[in-house]
Amino acid sequence: MTRTTMKGLLLASSILGSAGLAQAQDATLTIESWRNDDLAIWQEKLIPAFEAKNPGIKVVFAPSAPTEYNAALNAKLDAGSAGDLITCRPFDASLELYNKKHLADLTGLSGMENFSDVAKSAWTTDDGKATFCVPMASVIHGFIYNKDAFDQLGLSVPATEEEFFAVLEKIKADGNYIPMAMGTKDLWEAATMGYQNIGPNYWKGEEGRLALLKGEQKLTDEPWVEPFRVLAKWKDYLGDGFEAQTYPDSQNLFTLGRAAIYPAGSWEISGFNTQAEFKMGAFPPPVKKAGDTCYISDHNDIGIGLNAKSKNADAAKTFLTWVASPEFAEIYANALPGFFSLNSTAVKMSDPLAQEFVSWREKCKPTIRSTYQILSRGTPNLENETWVMSANVINGTDTPEAAAKKLQDGLDSWFKPVK
The missing domain is CATH 3.40.190.10 (Periplasmic binding protein-like II)
Known part of the structure; x- marks a missing residue:
């Protein structure tokens, strides 16, 4: 084999290898949300923390106005143009999306074990068998x-x-x-x-x-x-x-x-x-x-789920597992004092008033x-x-x-x- 042929084969294999790698890793995830007031927190704190650990996945937070969210989201889901990740309102609005097969079943998602039944109750079917959003915060x-x-x-x-x-x-x-x-x-x-x-x-x-x-x-x-x-x-x-x-x-x-x-x-x-x-x-x-x-x-206020038709389901699940982690809980809860993590790992709050509220979980029973x-x-x-x-x-x-x-x-x- 000549040196030229060898170089050609190496080059070809490296191109093929990197293309395979790109396909496995490179994905851009879009998050649908009604919390347009959270835009800076996602862009400056949450997304950079995730992307630093997952360099192949880019995340875009694309909120709608709160009053328009339900109608806009339903229209996008019906048209097949909704983002990969769907921010979930508590209870019936999200249950309806799951029943229409717009949200994927996340019961077996790695990280779901970090939440109690009360924490998951807003995004669980009536029979308790399926959970379809990762709990993010309560009030x-x-x-x-x-x-x-x-x-x-x-x-x-x-x-x-x-x-x-x-x-x-x-x-x-x-x-x-x-x-x-x-x-x-x-x-x-x-x-x-x-x-x-x-x-x-x-x-x-x-x-x-x-x-x-x-x-x-x-x-x-x-x-x-x-x-x-x-x-x-x-x-x-x-x-x-x-x-x-x-x-x-x-x-x-x-x-x-x-x-x-x-x-x-x-x-x-x-x-x-x-x-x-x-x-x-x-x-x-x-x-x-x-x-x-x-x-x-x-009271459960906000969760996040997976669009059942997402083309980037594996990358989206990687992101959702991170949302279920204590790291996400700590960044999110401290960026938004008064919206408390539902994660079973206690989060220390830097705001004293928020810390006072969340400390009641240690002595009182939640409902x-x-x-x-x-x-x-x-x-x-x-x-x-x-x-x-x-x-x-x-x-x-x-x-x-x-x-x-x-x-x-x-x-x-x-x-x-x-x-």
Whole structure:
């Protein structure tokens, strides 16, 4: 064999080899999402961290406007033009995509073992057999308070229902602050920051929620009526004109230092950090009595799945396994304080308020909002009806018992318990 032939063969084999390598590795993945406010975090932190470890895979984050996402995504999926990775809303919207065979089954994906059943519940089929999105983050409910106001009035953080109302009473008697900033005009605020925030301590979180799904408990049972009774007592502490107060009004009352306590979702943390000029703290929903197990609403907010028709499925699975890792969890949760990793590996938060919220997972049992899984598929929609009833109870236009009966009657009209 001549040297020229040898060189030609070597060159040919090296070209073929590199072409084979390119095919195996080079892929560009596109992520569909409604979180257009997250663009910088993906471009500056998450994607560079992934690409550094996976040089053959490029990732493009291509969000739509939140209000247009569902319609735009469905149109792209139907047309076969959607990205490889689909950011998943919790529960029925994503389940529908899976049932239409738009999302792949990820049950066996490496990394899925890093999530509990509660963490996966928003992206698992009703029978529990298939999981179709990797859980990314949840939001936690509780109360954010003005530390300066508490110090000024000599108040301690309440741990029980009785202590909670004693604190509200002292703030009211002092007269310098509205005890609690929450309005009922937007309806959802009363349910989300009120009923779903404190309720899990009464219905025992997942125990009660699953009993409701199985038909073993009803919304007229004591554990479901009692949180309404507690909410009815909030009326005296919400300040004048709370019935006409919108959600942005409540946020402003608190961040301007006019209210001492804010019933909260952890998604408020970033905004409050930039707007409030006082020190803030947080406490979990007070338990009924000292020594009771505490429960928190640790509600699944966002996941990510695989387009079943992706041409880059292997590369996409490599990416999803990374999303399931503690490394992703740490970067994401710290970049977005208040959106907490659902990974079983605890993530240390650099933001003190976010760290306070997430620390409750160590001592309280997590659950999700009671209305979100299965119970809001029919008409009347239990989630929307709970908004109305929570506002009515606080406004005093419905009794706790009447509100619970209306909710159960509505549910009975279409819901058959899950066997």
